Amino acid sequence: MVSNRERVGRMQSDGVISTRQAEMLLASLEPRAAAGREPLFLGLRAGQLLAFLIVAVAIAAIIGLYLLTAGGPAEIQDVAQTLNKAEGHGEMNRTTTSLLAIVLLASVPLLIFALLYNSLVGKEETVLKDWAQVESNFQRRADLIPALVQTVSRYLTHEAETFGDVAEKRSRMTQTLQEEIDGLIKAQRDASEILRGGQANPVEDQQRLDQLFAAQEALKSRIGNVVAVVEAYPDLRSSDQFLELQAQIEGTENRINVARQRFNSAVGRYNASLRMLPWNLVASLGNFKRKAYFRSRDDAENAPDMAFD
Amino acid sequence: MPRTWLSISLIAVICVALAASGYFLFRGPDWPLVRDDAHLMNDAQLERITEFHAYLLHDHDIDYRVVTRNADGDMNSAASRMFAQMSAGSRSASGRGLLLVIDPNANLVRLEIGYALEGVFTDAFAAYVENRQMVPFFQKGRIADGILATTELIVARAQDAALNESFETERWSGGSGGAGATAKARLQEGPATDAGPSPSRTIEASVRTPEETLERYRAAMASRDGRPDLAIYTPDTRKMLSDWVITPAQMDNVARSMRSCTNHETVYSADHRHAVIRYPPDERGCPPYFFAITNGAWTLDLVSMQKLVRFGRSNAWRLGQRRGHTYSFAFRDWRFDSHGFPVADN
Numbered sequence: 001m002v003s004n005r006e007r008v009g010r011m012q013s014d015g016v017i018s019t020r021q022a023e024m025l026l027a028s029l030e031p032r033a034a035a036g037r038e039p040l041f042l043g044l045r046a047g048q049l050l051a052f053l054i055v056a057v058a059i060a061a062i063i064g065l066y067l068l069t070a071g072g073p074a075e076i077q078d079v080a081q082t083l084n085k086a087e088g089h090g091e092m093n094r095t096t097t098s099l100l101a102i103v104l105l106a107s108v109p110l111l112i113f114a115l116l117y118n119s120l121v122g123k124e125e126t127v128l129k130d131w132a133q134v135e136s137n138f139q140r141r142a143d144l145i146p147a148l149v150q151t152v153s154r155y156l157t158h159e160a161e162t163f164g165d166v167a168e169k170r171s172r173m174t175q176t177l178q179e180e181i182d183g184l185i186k187a188q189r190d191a192s193e194i195l196r197g198g199q200a201n202p203v204e205d206q207q208r209l210d211q212l213f214a215a216q217e218a219l220k221s222r223i224g225n226v227v228a229v230v231e232a233y234p235d236l237r238s239s240d241q242f243l244e245l246q247a248q249i250e251g252t253e254n255r256i257n258v259a260r261q262r263f264n265s266a267v268g269r270y271n272a273s274l275r276m277l278p279w280n281l282v283a284s285l286g287n288f289k290r291k292a293y294f295r296s297r298d299d300a301e302n303a304p305d306m307a308f309d
Numbered sequence: 310m311p312r313t314w315l316s317i318s319l320i321a322v323i324c325v326a327l328a329a330s331g332y333f334l335f336r337g338p339d340w341p342l343v344r345d346d347a348h349l350m351n352d353a354q355l356e357r358i359t360e361f362h363a364y365l366l367h368d369h370d371i372d373y374r375v376v377t378r379n380a381d382g383d384m385n386s387a388a389s390r391m392f393a394q395m396s397a398g399s400r401s402a403s404g405r406g407l408l409l410v411i412d413p414n415a416n417l418v419r420l421e422i423g424y425a426l427e428g429v430f431t432d433a434f435a436a437y438v439e440n441r442q443m444v445p446f447f448q449k450g451r452i453a454d455g456i457l458a459t460t461e462l463i464v465a466r467a468q469d470a471a472l473n474e475s476f477e478t479e480r481w482s483g484g485s486g487g488a489g490a491t492a493k494a495r496l497q498e499g500p501a502t503d504a505g506p507s508p509s510r511t512i513e514a515s516v517r518t519p520e521e522t523l524e525r526y527r528a529a530m531a532s533r534d535g536r537p538d539l540a541i542y543t544p545d546t547r548k549m550l551s552d553w554v555i556t557p558a559q560m561d562n563v564a565r566s567m568r569s570c571t572n573h574e575t576v577y578s579a580d581h582r583h584a585v586i587r588y589p590p591d592e593r594g595c596p597p598y599f600f601a602i603t604n605g606a607w608t609l610d611l612v613s614m615q616k617l618v619r620f621g622r623s624n625a626w627r628l629g630q631r632r633g634h635t636y637s638f639a640f641r642d643w644r645f646d647s648h649g650f651p652v653a654d655n
Contacts, residue, residue: 133486243440244433247490251432258389258487 004029007146017149017181025185028192029142058110062103116282123270127291130263131203134294137256138195138216141223144248145188148226149181151245155236177229184222191215203267206292213294216256223249260294267291340374340395342366347377347413354453361460364622369467371426372400373407375456384412385491388421392485398423403476406485407463409456413496418443420459422488429470430463435490438462442558443492449554450497462558468624519575519584519600522607523567526598530564533557543601546611570595576639583610585639590651593625599636625650 005026012022156174194212195202202208227249230237271290273279282288342362343355350358362373374397378387388410391397398406406423407430420435438459446455470476525541535557537550570588577584582602588595596618599610613636619629627649631640644652 240437243436247433247436248431251435251488251490254385254489254491255487257385258485261386 004143004146007150011150021185024189028189054110058107116279117286120273120279120283120288123273127266127270130266133259134263137259141252142188147245152226152229180226184226187219187222191219203291204289209292209294264293267293343375345377347379349377349452358453358456361457366400368622370401370403371405371467372398375409378410378412384415384417384419388419389485389487392421411494416494416496417491418494419491420489421485423485427488429476432488432490439490439492442556444495445556446554448495448498519586519607522609523586523598526609527564527567530560533560535560541609543603543608543610549612578638583635585636587639591653596626
């Protein structure tokens with residue numbers, strides 16, 4: 001398995017890309033560090049800390065009540081003292097029952113709060129997990145760029161060496177390819193910068209996500225343009241090596257599409273919960289923020305066609 | 310006390326009954342392995358595919374579903390959705406699911422790969438089996454044969470993966486993330502005009518030994534030269550091949566298989582008009598090759614091989630008929646088990 005660094009190095013030494021392009025491409029291909037919500041204390045987030053405190057107080061209350069009512073040495077009730085005496089039996093039991101009832105009544109809201117809180121955490125985690133999948137597929141797409149550029153440019157070089165008499169055509173195609181490669185590397189850099197920019201997770205910033213979508217669409221279009229250069233070369237187009245690469249590109253685009261749809265569905269479910277009672281009450285305590293959609297103008301229909309006959 | 314126990318038992322029974330009815334009400338339909346909504350195949354073909362895919366599930370724990378689609382809309386999204394709806398992979402203990410969707414309206418075919426199989430069946434492999442194996446059959450309208458021929462390649466890849474321990478053992482989750490490939494199905498469009506690099510007509514029959522003919526056959530397969538009229542074949546073989554669909558993937562497979570079979574021995578008939586190149590019996594994936602003299606040259610008799618040599622599910626060869634045929638002279642010193650598999654003498 002050839003690493004991106006090796007591949008880019010080879011492309012640079014072959015003269016396919018310049019030093020500046022190589023640096024730009026390598027910088028954009030570094031995987032982005034995973035971003036998440038900032039922990040508040042000992043790795044716990046605000047809502048988790050609150051839930052932890054509530055549960056701790058509830059446990060302390062139950063232990064306290066136990067010690068007050070049932071703690072200490074066991075006492076044996078003298079049944080003879082209370083038997084057949086109206087209102088005269090079970091005084092201690094009634095006190096215990098009342099206290100237990102109070103504890104139970106107090107526990108129910110706490111339990112409901114915990115359940116609602118956990119359900120919101122679950123939905124938020126699904127959103128973050130689905131976004132990680134989208135990002136992973138972006139990285140997959142980025143990793144294909146050096147392989148694509150190398151395959152196409154190597155073939156053109158080979159063809160130029162084999163058919164030296166078509167110098168004019170070679171020169172024109174090489175220039176077109178160079179322009180497309182330059183545009184592709186710039187598009188990759190732009191998409192990468194948006195993804196890495198800012199401290200917060202992009203899923204909480206609609207404007208940033210819109211910018212990222214536009215940048216990724218531009219990158220996709222650039223990949224399509226480089227692939228289109230191959231249209232002029234039937235031998236390369238029908239070669240197993242190029243078909244393999246084409247399958248990887250198409251497969252990655254489909255993965256991105258599926259991941260994007262799942263992310264948007266997860267965001268929809270999560271955002272709807274934030275507006276609904278009683279989750280919105282819990283959300284205000286737990287610092288849950290509305291998530292952004294990865295919006296598409298019209299993906300499938302307007303996507304550049306990278307499939308060949 | 311008995312009343313208390315009676316109440317508890319009653320509540321338990323009601324809970325179990327509710328849980329059971331909930332399971333049967335909400336578990337969804339039980340999807341078959343093959344579903345032909347577009348009516349592209351007959352019952353016998355559906356049964357054959359179902360049987361073959363049941364073997365795949367049994368032998369390799371791969372839940373491979375096939376659907377022919379009769380609906381509009383984006384094929385790729387539909388395949389991903391159907392994978393989830395059908396719970397492809399749920400019959401596999403390790404969540405290994407595959408889904409083949411054929412859409413005659415859009416003239417597309419898609420092989421969707423589940424998460425657990427992404428490492429073994431890559432997008433490139435999916436595209437390869439579709440374009441180089443399935444589509445040539447579809448072009449002649451042989452839908453079921455195209456599906457079965459593709460399943461053979463899937464079995465071969467699964468066997469390799471099992472040998473090399475390439476199967477994912479940690480990610481047991483079902484579902485798919487959009488992996489796989491979509492290809493133009495070219496249903497009934499007629500034979501392909503572009504089946505790979507154009508071969509040169511340098512394969513002649515004037516060869517003195519069966520080994521030379523076999524080497525020329527291997528060279529033809531390696532260069533994907535599927536022409537049925539090559540001089541290396543007997544006249545009957547040429548006739549038979551002219552009706553066959555020979556796909557690039559099949560030729561790749563033959564060339565690959567032949568490369569790994571090197572330790573051969575040539576046995577001639579008493580009149581020196583027939584010959585067999587055979588490999589040691591423990592090399593189960595290396596079948597014998599049959600040759601006959603045609604116009605003074607050794608030619609490959611694929612017709613007899615087709616009749617006599619059979620392959621099992623594990624890709625091991627066996628003889629369908631052990632005695633009373635033209636090439637039985639080559640196996641007189643070998644032992645075979647009751648199924649026709651050669652037995653190695655250790």
